[in-house]
């Protein structure tokens with residue numbers, strides 16, 4: 001069975017887009033076996049230089065995956081920085097990687113254009129990412145469009161190394177995540193950096209307030225509407241059972257006294273979120289009262305991940321003459 005690997009950057013609190021776009025898909029894949037997931041904390045340092053926040057985001061991502069049920073699967077789940085061999089392999093890879101390849105990086109260009117400091121680490125980011133993938137002999141890496149170039153660079157780096165020193169690294173393939181794009185509170189793609197994201201575990205007043213911010217128009221409730229164009233309906237589609245959705249859609253299309261107004265849809269959405277995440281929320285609370293369980297899960301993952309990375313590292317050291 002092909003080995004599946006993905007990394008998640010702890011650059012903010014995990015939001016609904018991450019949940020429906022990544023966590024759920026990862027969980028499904030984890031149930032099939034041979035799946036590797038890690039929290040890319042070394043990478044996060046290129047954009048986040050606040051130790052307290054970094055600790056919080058790493059913890060929240062770990063808790064999110066564990067609360068979703070990853071701990072009950074065979075998946076290996078760890079924190080990138082617990083396996084320092086990846087930085088070692090990254091160094092080896094950098095010695096066969098042209099500066100030109102890194103300078104052509106879209107992500108590097110986008111981030112520096114947005115004003116993020118052009119550190120050597122930011123330029124080197126794809127080398128560390130290549131190492132993340134090659135260190136675990138991964139076959140398939142699911143990514144969003146923005147990450148495809150990073151996987152192509154990984155293929156290039158594996159190729160340069162293998163043609164210099166002989167077959168050492170397995171060439172990975174990328175797979176476009178099939179998950180639909182989850183819109184943010186303003187209708188644009190939900191993203192940590194757009195200020196339109198809803199944290200997965202938001203609840204109570206804060207949740208109501210956030211849902212209240214979802215953009216709507218000024219059409220009266222009884223005017224017939226196409227549910228397809230409604231941001232609120234799009235969100236409800238992620239959460240409600242099919243029969244209730246069909247009923248809502250019909251009432252929206254028909255209009256009249258029986259049609260739901262935006263206020264009703266918002267109230268339904270708040271309730272749907274509360275219900276959908278009730279279980280995961282309870283597990284999150286349990287984990288937070290026993291942070292040692294979070295650490296223990298990550299430590300277990302690190303042992304398993306490290307065993308693989310060491311073997312690959314040794315293979316690379318032998319190939320290039322350092323052993």
Ligand code: AMP
Pocket residue numbers: 008009017018019020021022143144177179180181182183184189190191192
């Ligand atoms: P990011 O938070 O952008 O680093 O993304 C982490 C993961 O969540 C990636 O697999 C993304 O494809 C996924 N993701 C992020 N935002 C969304 C969104 N708005 N809709 C669907 N998936 C998303």
Ligand code: TRP
Pocket residue numbers: 005006007008009040043128129132133141147150
């Ligand atoms: N760069 C990825 C992102 O921003 C995170 C990441 C780091 C990653 N290392 C990885 C993803 C290895 C897949 C494989 O989303």
